[in-house]
Amino acid sequence: MNECLYIAWRYICFHKTKTAILVAAITLIIYLPAGVDALVDESAGQLRRRAHSTPLIIGAKGSETQLVLNSLYFESEPPATTTFAEADRVQRSGLATAVPLLVRYRAEKHPIVGTTIEYFDFRKLRIRQGRLFGMLGECVLGYDVAKALRLEPGDSLLSDPEQLFDIAGVYPLKMRVVGVLEPIDSPDDSAVFVDLKTAWIIAGLGHGHQDLQEKELLKKEGNRQTANASVATYTEITPENMHTFHFHGEPGTFPITAVIAIPHGEQDPEKSLTLLLGRYQSEKEQVQAVVPSTVMDGLLATILRVRTFVLAGALLLGIATILLVVLVFMLSLRLRREEVATLTKIGGSRSRIIGILACEVFLVIVSSGAIATALTLATAQFGESLIRWFLL
Amino acid sequence: MESTGPNPIHCRLRVGVDILRVIRRMLKEWSGVCCKQQRKPNVIQVTDLHFAYPASGFRLHIDRFTIGQGEQVALIGPSGSGKSTLLHLLAGILVPDRGSIVIDGTELTALSETARREFRISRIGLVFQAFELLDYLTVLDNLLLPFRINKAVARPRDAVARASQLADELEIADKLKRFPGQLSQGEKQRVAIGRALITEPALLFADEPTGNLDPATKKHVLHFMLNIASERGVTVLMVTHDHGLLDRFGRVCEISDFYGKTAESTPTGEMLSESTGRP
Numbered sequence: 160m161n162e163c164l165y166i167a168w169r170y171i172c173f174h175k176t177k178t179a180i181l182v183a184a185i186t187l188i189i190y191l192p193a194g195v196d197a198l199v200d201e202s203a204g205q206l207r208r209r210a211h212s213t214p215l216i217i218g219a220k221g222s223e224t225q226l227v228l229n230s231l232y233f234e235s236e237p238p239a240t241t242t243f244a245e246a247d248r249v250q251r252s253g254l255a256t257a258v259p260l261l262v263r264y265r266a267e268k269h270p271i272v273g274t275t276i277e278y279f280d281f282r283k284l285r286i287r288q289g290r291l292f293g294m295l296g297e298c299v300l301g302y303d304v305a306k307a308l309r310l311e312p313g314d315s316l317l318s319d320p321e322q323l324f325d326i327a328g329v330y331p332l333k334m335r336v337v338g339v340l341e342p343i344d345s346p347d348d349s350a351v352f353v354d355l356k357t358a359w360i361i362a363g364l365g366h367g368h369q370d371l372q373e374k375e376l377l378k379k380e381g382n383r384q385t386a387n388a389s390v391a392t393y394t395e396i397t398p399e400n401m402h403t404f405h406f407h408g409e410p411g412t413f414p415i416t417a418v419i420a421i422p423h424g425e426q427d428p429e430k431s432l433t434l435l436l437g438r439y440q441s442e443k444e445q446v447q448a449v450v451p452s453t454v455m456d457g458l459l460a461t462i463l464r465v466r467t468f469v470l471a472g473a474l475l476l477g478i479a480t481i482l483l484v485v486l487v488f489m490l491s492l493r494l495r496r497e498e499v500a501t502l503t504k505i506g507g508s509r510s511r512i513i514g515i516l517a518c519e520v521f522l523v524i525v526s527s528g529a530i531a532t533a534l535t536l537a538t539a540q541f542g543e544s545l546i547r548w549f550l551l
Numbered sequence: 552m553e554s555t556g557p558n559p560i561h562c563r564l565r566v567g568v569d570i571l572r573v574i575r576r577m578l579k580e581w582s583g584v585c586c587k588q589q590r591k592p593n594v595i596q597v598t599d600l601h602f603a604y605p606a607s608g609f610r611l612h613i614d615r616f617t618i619g620q621g622e623q624v625a626l627i628g629p630s631g632s633g634k635s636t637l638l639h640l641l642a643g644i645l646v647p648d649r650g651s652i653v654i655d656g657t658e659l660t661a662l663s664e665t666a667r668r669e670f671r672i673s674r675i676g677l678v679f680q681a682f683e684l685l686d687y688l689t690v691l692d693n694l695l696l697p698f699r700i701n702k703a704v705a706r707p708r709d710a711v712a713r714a715s716q717l718a719d720e721l722e723i724a725d726k727l728k729r730f731p732g733q734l735s736q737g738e739k740q741r742v743a744i745g746r747a748l749i750t751e752p753a754l755l756f757a758d759e760p761t762g763n764l765d766p767a768t769k770k771h772v773l774h775f776m777l778n779i780a781s782e783r784g785v786t787v788l789m790v791t792h793d794h795g796l797l798d799r800f801g802r803v804c805e806i807s808d809f810y811g812k813t814a815e816s817t818p819t820g821e822m823l824s825e826s827t828g829r830p
Contacts, residue, residue, distance in 0.1 A: 162699035166688070173687030173730070501683040504644055505746070506672025507700035508665065515700075 163511060167518030177491075178523060181484060185527035186534070188480045192473040193535040199466045201542030203459050209345065210455035212282075214432055215255070217245055217439065217448045218417040226447070227454045229262050230417040232346045233270035237263040240414035241446050243355075247411060252438070254431040255420035256281075261358040262416050265319045266334065269304045272350045273358020273415075281421055282347055288312055289338030292354050295404055296396025298334040299352040302342035310336050315395075316351065318361050332361045333395035359406065359413050360396070367396065367404035420448070488520065593653075594620040594753060594786045595641060600650035602633075602640055611636055613650070616804070620753075623777055623787040625797050628806035634790040637806065638756050641788070642675050643667035655753045669703035676747030676785070678757040678776070682739040684731040684746070691727040694718065694745045704750050717745040721775055737768035744776050748785065755780050757789040761796065773799060 171178045209231050218226040219239035228235040240261075249257035258281055261273035272278075276291060289312030292299055300310060310316060318331045334353060342348050359365050396404060406413075422431035432450075439448035492499075502512050595618040603610045611633040618624050626634050639645040641652060643659050652659040655674055662670060671677075684693045694714040698706035707713065718724040721741040723734075731739055740760055747755055757776065761769035773796055780787045789800070797803045 166685075166692075166699060169692060170687045497683070498685060501679075501685075502700055503668075504642070504679075504683075505677050505697060505700070506668045506670075506675075506703075508668055508702065511700045511702070 163514035163518045164522075166515045167522055170515075170519055171522055181487065181523050182527045182530065184480055184484055185524060186530045188477040188484075189528060189531035190534045191476065192470050193531060194538045195466065195469050195473060197535050197539040198542050199462060199469075201539060203462060205542075206455050206459060207452070210451040213419060213451045214422055214428070215420040215435060215448055216417050216451055217241075217249060217420055217446055220445065220447045223447065223449045223454045224458055226417060227449060227451045230260055230419065231451060233262050233272060233350050234346070237416055240416055241418075242411060243413045243415050244411040245446055246415060246418045249418055249420050249435070252435065253423065254435045255422045258419040258421065259355055259415045260417045260419065261355060261362070261414060264321070264358065264361045266298075266316050266351045267304075267308055268319065269301075269307075270350050271298075271318060271358060271361065272352050273355045273361075274352060275355060277421075278352070278419075281419065282343075282345070284343065284347055285341045287339050287341045289336070291338055292352065292357070293337070294396070294398075295354065295357050295360065295401060296332065296334055297337045297353070297357070299338040299340060300336055301340050301348040301350045301352070303348040304351055305336075305339040311339060312337055330394045332357070335396075355415070356406075357396075360404065362414065364408065364413055365404055365406035367400050492516065592620050593617040594622075594655050595788070596651070596653040597641070598651040598653075600640065600652065601648045602636065602645065602650075603648060604636075609633070609636075611640075613637070618786060618788060618802075621781075621784050621786055623780065623799075623801045624789070625800040625803045626788060626790045626806060627792070627794070627797070627803060630792075632806045634806055635758050638758050638788065638790055642677060642756055643671050669701060672697055672701045673704050673750060674753050676750065676752040676755045678740070678743050678747045678755065678760045680759040680762040682731070682736075682743045682763070684739060684742055686731050689728050689730055690718070690723060690734070690742050693731065693742055694727075694749055696746055697750050710749075714745070714749060717748060717779075720779055721745050735768075736764055737772055740764060740772045741775055744772070744779070748779060748783065751783065752785060754786045754788065757787065759790050759792060761791065761793060766795075769793065769796070 210227070213231055216226060216230050218230070219241040221239045225235050226238045229238050240263075243259060246257040246259040249255055256277060258275060258277045259273075260278075262270055264271040264273075278284075279291060286299070287302065288305075289299070298316060300308075300316075305311065308316070314336045316334050316336055318334065320331050334351075334357070340347065340352075353361075356365065420432075420435055422428040422435065436448050436450070439446060499512055499516075502515075503509075595616070597613050597616040599615075600611070600613040609631075626637065628634050636645065640647055641654065641659075643652075643654075643662065647660060650660070654670075657670060657674075659667065659670070685696065688696065691711070691714055694717065695706070695710055698704055698710055715724065715727070718727055721744060723738055723741050723745070726734060726738060726742075731742065734742065740763075743760070747757075755776070760776065761773055764772055776789075777787060777799055779785075787800075791797075
């Protein structure tokens with residue numbers, strides 16, 4: 160057996176390109192279904208974990224999936240907004256703690272999450288560098304954002320303009336980085352966190368500008384003043400100009416995309432959750448309350464159905480590739496007929512000759528299997544990151 | 552006037568011819584006795600061998616053919632006369648329809664295929680025209696190949712040393728780590744000779760080993776093959792088309808191409824066979 164393995168190994172080493180192609184083809188056959196399976200399992204697990212750790216989300220009526228994906232993963236198109244009053248309503252109910260979210264804007268393509276300090280406790284996010292935001296215009300970066308943009312406390316980050324060619328639009332806000340979070344392998348690593356009020360300033364609901372002079376004033380109706388365009392609007396909030404920042408309107412009417420409701424009652428949070436859910440069942444309600452785990456389970460059922468189709472496709476592809484590999488081996492054997500004849504003529508035993516050929520197949524398959532297994536394990540290990548990089 | 556009686560000169564000449572014939576016969580018998588006395592024991596003994604390729608109509612019949620131990624015999628004959636077929640029969644690669652082949656005391660026709668393979672790899676070295684080396688093995692691995700492809704020949708502890716010594720004798724010692732594709736034709740054939748001799752066989756069968764070599768190289772390679780075989784007491788039977796090499800052999804045998812047409816060759820050849828068609 161050793162002699163067969165040795166000769167087979169020499170053959171494989173000599174014909175590197177041919178062997179590499181064969182190994183790559185067989186590796187793909189094995190890895191494709193196994194890798195997809197591992198990736199789907201991992202993504203399903205990740206979606207489930209995040210969803211199960213979020214008891215209830217309240218948001219404007221519309222797509223439940225969109226609301227959940229936006230609130231949990233900060234992805235998908237922003238759902239319709241509701242008002243901050245809904246967060247107040249949850250808080251006032253005494254059944255849950257309300258964590259408002261406004262996830263609509265981006266900075267260097269990373270989602271800006273406008274929220275409150277409670278969010279960090281809720282998600283068990285810890286500061287790696289610096290501190291949490293405490294003033295308007297400050298932001299805390301997820302680990303991956305800080306790493307990707309090479310930012311640290313003291314640096315600044317500009318929010319992306321919503322519409323590049325809309326000159327009447329809101330100016331991007333230059334935010335000051337005050338902290339970086341510990342990595343926790345969740346979508347929080349890829350987000351930029353700001354106070355809800357800062358998010359509203361990015362939305363153009365609040366602003367700061369130099370004091371109005373008489374010559375710049377166009378109109379004055381009660382408390383409402385209209386100035387001309389020469390008034391400089393600040394695009395960065397600093398301790399010096401912070402006092403000039405103000406909001407026009409009632410905070411209760413300001414937009415948020417969702418409220419995460421964390422039920423009270425250490426002994427029976429399910430009861431609080433059920434009671435809270437019941438309050439949003441009315442047809443007249445302008446908002447909806449969704450249980451993320453229910454929504455995600457529905458979504459996962461679809462993903463698992465898709466996985467079945469993918470695996471069936473991979474199986475067919477695998478069969479086709481196996482047939483091709485068999486064909487390659489047969490053609491190779493045909494090309495090596497003279498070599499086999501030589502071994503026979505000089506007295507090679509049938510078992511040894513078959514052994515040599517079998518060892519070649521064995522080595523190719525074992526190499527492919529090993530690489531495919533390593534890839535599958537890597538997919539399972541780093542699937543979460545892969546999913547976040549490529550899918551979400 | 553014409554003379555009608557016997558011509559006395561003619562009569563004397565006839566008597567002289569008869570005397571010469573008697574002397575020649577006596578000399579022939581005497582030389583035959585001497586040859587028999589000098590002849591070594593037969594290492595190859597073929598008796599009433601019949602073989603045919605039914606599809607092509609080729610038939611080979613050898614009444615009797617022997618080679619003594621340590622002899623170096625060239626086998627010549629026209630293309631398709633069955634030289635290579637005979638070599639394959641003697642090596643046990645082909646099986647005769649009937650007849651007897653005794654090689655080194657073993658009746659080859661009585662052996663199973665497995666036993667013939669084992670016998671072949673341990674007792675017979677084979678050299679081919681196209682070298683037939685494995686291109687993916689180094690020279691050293693090619694030399695050691697017989698030890699790897701049949702458990703019948705156990706690899707001795709000094710296998711590598713033996714291969715190195717052979718390579719040294721064949722003047723390819725500096726090529727041991729090279730692959731056949733990196734060698735000249737002559738070097739390839741020397742590797743093939745080394746591979747054939749590594750198991751220390753009793754016989755070396757060579758099927759036109761110089762067929763692919765240029766004139767200078769073929770003499771060089773043949774010199775190596777016959778010298779090393781001679782030093783080791785290996786019996787050599789070589790099929791060749793090249794009449795320019797025959798003077799290197801102790802005996803030359805010619806195998807005929809057509810029905811019953813056989814020829815005897817110099818210096819000590821013998822009528823060998825009848826064959827027809829082409830294999």
